[in-house]
Structures are given as structure tokens and as C-alpha cells.
Amino acid sequence: MQFLLALPALLAALNAHTALAASVIRDYTLDIVNGPVSPDGFTRIGVLANGTFPGPVLTANKGDTLRVLTDGSMRLSTTIDFDGVFIDTDNIYNEGSPFVTTCPFGPNTSYTYELPLGSLLLQLSAYSQLSVQYADGLRGPVIIYDPEDPQADLYDVDDESTILTVADWWHNTSTSGLASYMATQIIPVSDSGLFNGAGRFQGGPLTPYAAVSVTPRTRYRFRLINMSARSSFTVSIDNHTLTVIETDGVATVPIEVDVITLHAGQRYSFVLTANQPVANYWINAILSGGNPSHNANLNATLGRGILRYEGAPDAEPTTPITNGPPDPGPGALAESNLRAPTPDFNLTFLTFMAVNRTVWEINNVSYIPPHVPTLVKILKDGASTEADFNKSENTFVFPANKVIQVTFPPDPTDELHPFHLHGNNFWVVKSNDSDVINTVNPIRRDVSAMGNGGTILRFTTDKPGPWFFHCHIFYHFAAGLGSVILGGPDQTRQQVHPPSAWEGLCPAYDALPPALQ
Template sequence: MKLSTATVPAFLSLLVAAAPPAPKFNDVTLDIVNAPLAPDGFTRSTVSANGQFPGPLIRATKGDTLRVKTNNKLTDPTMRRSTTLDFDGIFFDTPNAFNEGTPFVTTCPIGPGASYTYVLPLGQQTGTYWYHSQLSMQYADGLRGPLIIYDPEDPQAHLYDVDDESTIWFISDWWHNATLSLLESYNFNQIIPVSDSGLFNGRGRYNGGPETEYAVSTVTTGKRYRFRIINASARSDFTISVDNHTLSVIGVDGVPVNPHTVSVIDALAGQRYDVVLTADQPIGNYWINTVLGGGAPRHNLNLNVTFGRGVLHYDGAPDAEPTGPMTLGPQPGDPARILLNEWELTPLFPVAPPPADIELTFLTSMTPNASSPSGFDSKWNINNISYVSPLVPTLVKILDGDDSKTEDTFILPANKVIQVTFPPSTEDELHPFHLHGNNFWVIKSNGSDTINEVNPIRRDVSGAGAGGTILRFTTDRPGPWFFHCHIFWHMNAGLAAVLATGVNETRHAVHPTGAWDDLCDAYNALPAELQ
């Protein structure tokens, strides 16, 4: 049938109305450079985004498509000169798996002098995330920063008055020495180097160092503040509290939860918590206690765990440090101590996890190197296998139809429900396990015997240790996803696996760009000292 000229405009308008909205691109440029920085008063060369620590905030809105142009300008030979970026907690649908950023799993690193643009359609995700280098121990050299996805229609907006760049609490451990030498030492003796300091929003102090100014969070009496806590550590957990104040937890790892009031939060490496603090105390200055755990200070005399902190400053108070002592926060036996227990959190929008189709048991262990007379050069294992990065990224092998593997890879079918159980162990370790590209239901938390298959929380980092942990997730996003301990020293010693879900679906759905294809050729052509 031939359309009349009168009909054409109406017909076209229907097509326009039916078309999906064009993506809103959010362009960010990060220059990865070596910069001399002194966050705790000690100047050292760093690997940094745009020459700063923490790296610049990547601010996005629900529905954005992020395009993060990453220019590698690294030159310092004492640290890795190639790099990658991982966006912790961001989902990656299968066609976009090649932008996920895990070296030798979904991509090759970006060599010095090269650039790559990561494209991240954010879909309906909102909440608190962060980015960091995933290559070796490089993010402990400084390459880490916040990524926040704001929701213009936030269902929790009635709980707070202020939520902006000033309400991000970026917490991290910090080393004075470059990590190449530290990693070499760790690989030999399996003693994790103890950090020199803990930092709150890029500020801190160490024993014998200068009295650098602490970072300040300013509040106004009567207002409620959504503070977004990011533990961007390479090793350490942090015990977080604010003198004379309580914290209402409303989000974990980007997922909203029902308000849960506590006074103490123990955040493992890689975990994020959104909390609401009400400025309801007398005008003054109060310590924000971020007490670093992980390694005895006697192993590094620079470390003073009470020096990693910030200041909650009320408008109208003197511009001065709090007059009260630097404590470790409320301790056991103190009526003011209300500790956050992960299993007590409930999701704002509960989704009961489906029954598991496949059950995996992951046993973590450390085995010494039998060829070493000292027993050093040990490796961490999952089910007696230590992860070793392949020379060819797992995704490349999948796309090439190569089924060989040298790494600890679990082949899982698409569109199934997978349960991973970490049984109780005798290890004196709590491993914060992180799943890339997805998140999981926490069916059983390490500190509780409760099995919750009705309304468990979802998150992407949870601790596995002596108490046993059960996690469940779906494989509705096929791809090779890294699953690892977020203590990066452990990860680099093999405590990781690849969950390769839906290999055939991945092969048919992923069509990488030429720029991605070029990364491996360029990286493999580099001399070893530039990789």
C-alpha cells in the first residue's frame, strides 16, 4: 500500500515514539601518570589518575553510558608501566564483556603511551562504586578513585538532606614503598607488607611524620547526610565510627537496604556502605574513627592505627581538631557500641533467590613451595589450585574457540543459579571475596549460622573465613568473570578463579572493537620492563 503524503508525518511520529531513548553519554578522561604525592606527609612517586589521590570522582546518573578514556602516560621504572581499569560493582552485560577491564581475563593491559576508552552502559544501576587498577598490585601505588551513580528518583531520598561530592568517605591503606619490590618480598616469604598508614579521603599520618591536616567533613546542625563509605584498601579492613553519633546503613555495595542503625561498621577491602548521619550533637568537632586492621603495627613501626581518621566539623565550630582523644571507637562492653552484622541487613526490594541448580564448594588454603628449603614462596589456592594468569586472556581464548586453560577456571552453563559454599575453616584469615560483572545473594554470612533464602541482601564483596559463607548468583550475564580475594596480596598469590559462564553464548554475543583487539598485540610487543 502506498502511503499518502498526509499519512507520512503521523507514521514517522509513531516510529519516533516507539524508538528507545538515545543513550546519554557521560565522557570522562583519566590520564594515568606518575606523580609525586604525600597524602600522609611522606612524598613518594605514585601511579595516579590525573595526578591526584584519590583519583577524581566519576559522577554519573542512572541510565548514563560512561565512556572513560584512559591515557597511559606512565614512565617510572620502579612500578608497572602498563595499566588497566576495573570498575568495582558495575554489571557488564554479555555483549560488553570485553570492556570489563580484568587483565588476562577479559582484556590485555594498556601499554605506556597507549589509550583505551572503556564504555559502560549503566542501565538501572545506582549507588556507590569505585575504580582501580586491576594489574598486579598497582592500585596500592595510588590508582583508585570513587564512582557514584546518582538516582534522580531515589526511593530513599526522604531519609537524607545532603548527598554530594562532599559526602564521600574514601578510605584506604597506604604504603611508602613501590609495590613491585613489596610484591617480590611477599612472593618470597608470604608475609604481607604492613601499610605505613591509613588514609581518610586521601589524608593521614604516620609515626614520626609531620602533622598533616586531616580531611574534614562539614555538617550543619539538624541536617541529615548520606555518607558513602568506600573501603578502597589493597589489604586492610577498617572499623568505622563517629564519636557521639550513630550511623543508619541504607546501602551496601550499590544495593539499597532498609535503614539499620549502628555505631560501628567493620568494612572489608572492596566493600561499600551508604550511611545516614544526623547532625544532632552540640556544635563542635568530632573524630571520624577509621581504625585500620590487617597486620601488626610492630611489623611496620610507621603504622599507628589511630592516625587514620577524619574530622566531622559542625558549622559554627572552631576550625580545629577535636579536643577529645583519638580512640578506637566504641569497644566491646561499651553501651554505645552497636556493631553492624551483615546478616541483620534486609534489602529494600527483597528478591528471594531461586533454588541452586549447581553447587560448588570452594576450599581456600595455602601450600608451601616444596622446592624451597625455607618453605617460602607459598601459594594461595582454591580447591588446591592456585590461579595463574594465562598469557592469552580467557575471553580471547573463548572467542577463538580455544578450550585450553592454564588458570583456575570453572565452566558454568548460562541462565542457571550457582551456589558457592566456603565451608568453615581453621584458617586465621577472613577473605573478602569479590565477583566481577555481577553481584550475589549472601545466603549465609561468615559470622552467623543463619541460612537466609527468603530476603538475603545482595552485594559483590563478602567475607569468607572460619565461620563459613554461602553465596548464590545467576549466570544470566554470560562471560568470563573474575572471582577473587580483594586482599590483593592474596589475589596475586593465586587466591582467585575465573567463572566462565555460558561459553557458547559468550562466543556468539561478544563482538569486540578493533581498539580492544589492538590491546593484546601492542602489549605482547612490549619489552618485559614496560609491561
Template structure:
């Protein structure tokens, strides 16, 4: 019997290896003009497009992405480092995780770097962006989808392809560098000029840029993959007269849950099934962004963030109905995070370690503190220090806010409620966590809570758990990148001994830090 089981397992492994592929992409990072809301400026773009080119793969594939840094405009950052949000790097290639000064150094102008990402069994909706400073606010962001040919929820939809991938984003007319100067002087994050759906939008008083159109066929069920690639803004999202059935959150398949409006935070991803079951016509897709006081930027009008759902046979025109913010009051069936559960039950282990976290911004200082510490990137990346023998938090400066855990333990992070604090979407690199308690609910779920990699910390208190079964140094930070830039981050190190045993960086990785450190400040 044991021999038969071994033979079956071997056959399955052979079958998987036979279908797996190596997919290779090459992207040029360039300074190029763009005008997503009609205002012309120069940005930082992958292959000259915003959002950047779509990357796709199937479960089990290995993806290699070569980025050629061709940046020249020193009014913005010209070095870069790319993070693949939601892509769970394996330990052997953790050096390609893309976190500057944690897993690698950035790479400068006129150089290239190839990220190798073995995908294993992971699937779902993810994205890529610059992780250096606030550079991705200048445009360096795109989508990465890992398809599952054997998706257990495939019976719920008819269409899931490149035409059904949706992005929402915030956009500024000024560069991120000038925005950071203003933020540092005033403590006020610059309010975006516009909110974008599918890479286009409008600002108050600006040109009437045509809204993005999603074409649908009456009676067809669509899996829309909604991805918030913002640097700051969350979006209240809905489609007039239509419901949405959530079936995935941050790469985790979930039990189907029907809603008609949802709040999607920066870095978060949802798959929703929408059935085109209304009379043929045009319907507003409402993508209402928030973030800051609109009085600080009179160009920003949240109601201008939207797209159009157009049925085959409908006129080529905007909907005639009012631009609203979606269902309100009793008509609103808002997605509640605590109501989401994984499709396959996966109870969280009891915690071995508990961290109690607070977030705080001191008055008159552009500093964000996580447990009284402002995270500051070190000159020597965390991974290098670990490979050189670092074993405890004492081996790192306090400003690195680094926590060390042994292998195969469970860590609980308890964010205390704070009525004076604002919302922070915290993201864990390289892992997913159980959301034991969501910010919007008092319910504590230790049986079958949702599993994701971005969760809100706000005034309600949030409890997360993750396991240290994957060796590596993993960034844990606020995905409002203005807050992250000001210090709202930390590093969770799982199993330093396992890192030293399993990680074997390439020669190209070894050359990153010497090359970066040799650059003049203007090119870093």
C-alpha cells in the first residue's frame, strides 16, 4: 500500500512538472510622458505604459522578469527595486523578493536585474511595483495574475481573461520627490489630483477624458479581478444595479459572498463574479477614492473616479443616470472582512509569540512610529546581515525594527485600538496571515478566519497571525507608502538558521550593493 501511494505521488509530481513552464518577460523602465487624467507629465513607466505590462502565469510555472533600468530624469528616483505583491517567493530565492535594504539593494541606471519567481502551488491576483521610496506613485506599477487551470470555483463564471482585470489607482500631477518634500515640511500627505479606473480618470476642471469601458454580453458571468495599485487611497467600489460575489481575496480562494459595494485598500485584491443580468444599457462603475482632505487639493473630485459597464447593443455613450457613490444606507450591502472565509478551511494555530503594536505620528514631525520606533532602511540589507551570522534583534539597529523568530512557530500581532488613529493597510511580504479580528468588527475568529496579505489597522483594533515555516526576512509595513516612507514598517525574520542553510544568492545579487553604494547620490 505504501509503495502504491509513493507511485501515485511520483506520477502526480511528474504530471505537474510536465505542465509547468518557464515564462520570461523583459521590461524597460523608462521616463516617458503620460496623461491618465488629461494632465501631461513625465512618469516612471515599465515599457512606457501605465499601468505596466500585464504579467501572467499558471500555477506551478516559474516566472523570470528582467528589468532594464533606463531612467534618466533625476527629478525623480533613477535607481529602483521591484516588489511582487502577493507572490510568495520560496526561501531559496528570497533574495529576489525585491525589498530594498531588506532582501537586496536597488539597481541603478543603465543596469539590469532579473527576478526569478518559482510559483509552486500559489494562484490568484497580485501585482508588481517599485518598492524604493515612493517611486511607484510616479507610475511604476502593473498587474501579475497566476491562473489556476483547475480552479475549484470555475463553475461560477464564464469569462476570466485579460479583459476582466481591473485596476484602481491614485494619481498626482507632481512627482513623488516634490510630494515628499511637501509632506516633510507640512506633515500633510499631498491629496491626489485624481482617482483612476483602468488607468484613466478625470480631475475637477480638467478635460473630459473618456472613461474606461468594460464590454459585457447579456447573460454572461464575469470574474473581474479588482486590484488597488494605489500609493495612498482606498476605493469604495460598486457597479450600478449589479451585485458582486467575492470569490478571492489577496490570492486566497474564499467561500462565495455576495455584496453590492466594497472598500478596497492600497495593495489589496479581490476577485468578484458579476452576472450581466440587467437590461441592455450603460451602467456606472463607481470607483470612489478617499485619502486626505479634498480642501487641500481643489483639483480632486472623488465622484469623477469611475468607468462604464457597457452591454453589447448599448449605445456608445455615458450612462444617463447620476454619478453616485454607490449604494447607500439600507440599500448598501457592504463587504465585511470578518464575513469572508477560505474556500478550504485552514484553522490558525495557537500563537507561540505575541507582539502588541501601536502606531503613532508625533506632533510637528513627519515621522510614523511602530511601537515608538521609526523604521529607517539600513545601508547593509537585512538578508546580508543574516547570511553573515546575525541571529537576534540585538544584531540590528533599533531603527531597523527587526523581530527574530525560530522556525515553525506562530506569531500573533495585536494592533491595539486607537480612536485617534487613521486607517493603515498593513502588508506582509512573502507570506499570508490569518485575520483573527478585523478592524471593523468585534468578532474574534480562531476557527476559520480569512487569510490574506493586506489588512486594515485602524481605530477598532486588529489581530493577525502568521507562521514562521518559510525562512526569510519579510517586510511588514503600511501600504500607504507615504506612511511607509516616514517609518511605519518593520521586518519579521523567520528562522535565521534556515535562511543560512537554504539561501544561495546569485552573482548578480552579490553585485547589487557594491554597485548601488558606488553611485553618486543623485543616481540612487
């Protein structure tokens, strides 16, 4: 991986946040508990928000403040991260990255995240970011709507009924899965794939598939979220075309496809027109994540759903179950074909720093979470240079208000790593699936795959602070495939003034017995 440092261009226009007069505070409570859950027909104990998987949908409008009280009783500590909420520096202590911007909170305690949403328009996946706890069920969608959406003329319906989720699911706990992985270096293969929280495993009960209802001659904006801890999903809908209009919360030039592959943590919006005869149609959500021979429960074709036209019977489609159109294939979505609506930047490079990447390492360093969070070191200890952090923290320090280019050379192991940047998104100058370098109108998103094709990203340090940059396969980043991007440490100290509730998190966490951490 290489970092290139450049002067910013057009940053004010790109990052302007417009306050809306009608903004309100949206209050939600997430009661985090250990409880039974059986999305694929197998009952296990999971870590759940309000006792459900997926967790409750959190919605707000652009310009609102999202205020989430996390409360409850669970065996382990936790912290909540809102992937895709690009909060400002002065609120970075609510960003939720454990041991980067905060300490976790323990059982029978609570913490309130207050997130001003500015002019964001996005869909994202929350919640847990601690170790691989996410795999135990503490995940759910967050949708932020734009009442003045410039794409509104492309669709008729966009509400909670059009939120689609795919996720991998394990019958064993994440702690046993992580122990197995660390001993064997083989990531556990999930027992099933889920669509909208329902699926089946090989030989298991015929759990009802989740159905999505549509009315003929109506256009729907579907918001598709991959909430997987590991797996990619290839999604298609029999007999229907999908018009992609957004990636990871950022509008794109509409492009028609018949199949979308999304990696862990990625999100897309697509428009579907209900223009087929009244019937039930398969929603194909085909899981890809490891060697199926490692888990006989996994049948990748069983994590599917049903598109049900109004007037169709309450039944499964009568057509055969297939994997849908091929990807790669002539109708498949290629990230390299996505375009921003307008040109974004024109940069001049100044210097560079080489970073070699190997599997589970960045710059030959495996990331190990520090005992004292990065933000605490910056605010309390005056940490300002890379030498002020442990080598294993893998913290890269840059000046504020610069544009950084990150180059991932081709990975000879042919692993796909969906890399995610917290607090910011990036321009995908070169996608892994193409040799084309696009510096005119590349898309902006916050998760993009690194693999054997090589990838080039650019992002800005116009929001000072430490931001986690890691592989979104939770087992990979738990084993070291992570880093911290720190922009403007001096500016961070000037802008960040946490409340006493945040100040008390680390002492309270440190006082917990190890079994509760």
C-alpha cells in the first residue's frame, strides 16, 4: 500500500454541509441483550439490539440529530459504530471505534451517541465494532433521508419497506469462531446467508423466506446493505432490471444492471420498476465467503427472498431456484463503470510514502488495539507524530487539509479485502476490477475491495482526527489488517472537547474484570 500526499482542490464545495431549518432530534434506545435468535431456523444465543436480528431500523432526515441511547445487560462490553455517518471532528468521540476514538462500555451501563447529520444522504450498517462481536447479531440498518433528494424523480417509493439487507450467519459464537481462526488461520465459513434477516441452512427447517411487496407500475428505490461479518453477496431479481443510483450514500450516474455484487460493509441504492406480470419472483442473494467444504450447513443458494406483486399468492415462486445472472457477466455491475454526477477534483502530488501490504499486515505491521485509545493519547498526552504511538497501532500521521492517495498493489494471494475508512469517504480512482485510472469523475464511497487487480483511493484530511482504516472482514481486522489515519493532531486538540460521559468510559472499562471486557 502506498500513500501519496497532495494539496486539496475544490474541498469547500465537496464537503459543504447545509443546515436544514426543519431539523429535529431523533431519539432511539438500543437495549443490548443476550437472547435467543433463530433467523435460519437454528436457535442460538446472540448479542441483540432490542432482542431482534437485524436490529431495529434507525431513520432520520438530512440535517437532523440522531441520538442513540445504548443500554442493557450483556456478557461482554461493546461499542457502537455508525458506518457511513461522517461526523465532524468536534464530535469524533461519538464515532464509536473501540480503542481508536473511545473505550467500550460494560454490562449494565449505558452511553448516548449524539450525531448531528449535517447534509448527509446515506444508508449504512451499524452497530458493534468490538472484536468480531458483530457476527453475534449486533447489527442493523440506519437510513438518513433527504427531503429534497435531487434523485427523487427517479422513483415513487422509498421507505422502510424498501430496505434490503443481506448477512452471513453463524450457529457458533464469535468468540469460538475467532479462537478457531487464530489457531488455524482459516476463517470460519458461515452456516447460512440471510436476506432481510431470514434464510435456511442445508438440512434445516423450511424457514419462511422474507417477502418484499410491490405494486404494479410503481418505481421503488431499494436500499441494499451487506451487513456481513465476512461474506460477499451477489444479488439479482428474476426478470427485473436494477438501476443503480447510489454507492455507500453518494449519488452516482444511473446505470442499468441485472446483478450486483457487494462486499462486506458495502451499500447500494437501485431503482426497480414493477413492470412484470403479477406473480412471485426470486430475489437471489448468493453468498460467497470461504470454502463451502469447511461447513456442510452452508448452501449458498438458500439465502434468498421473494419479490411479491400485489395480488400474487402468499407462496414461493414456482420458477426454478437459480444463482441469477453471472458476475462477471455482460449485465453485472462493475465498480469501475460507476461515475460521479460531476467532476470532483484536479490534484498535484507533492510527496509519497511507500507501504508494502501482505495478508493480515499493513507495512509489515499487524494492528493491535492499544490499551489507551488513539484519541485519548492525542488529547491527554499530546501525541502528534507516528513515534508517539506504539508500532502495533499502525498510525499514519498527515497534515490537516491535504488529499491523500492510497495505492494498493495487486495482491498475489488473490484475497479480496473490502477496505473501509471511518468518518470519511474516498474517491475510487482505480477499481480492483479494471485497469482504468479515472481522475475526472470517480465515484466516492467508503468501502472498496482490494485484490489481485490493484486499487487506488484518494481521500482528504479536511476533518482532523484519528480515523480507523481497515478490512471490513471482521476476522481479518481482528487478526491485524487495520490502521489509523490521523490528520492534523494539533487541529484535533483545538476542536475536540469531549463531555464527562466520554471521559468516564476508559476508567470504567479498565475497572471491569477481564471476563466482562
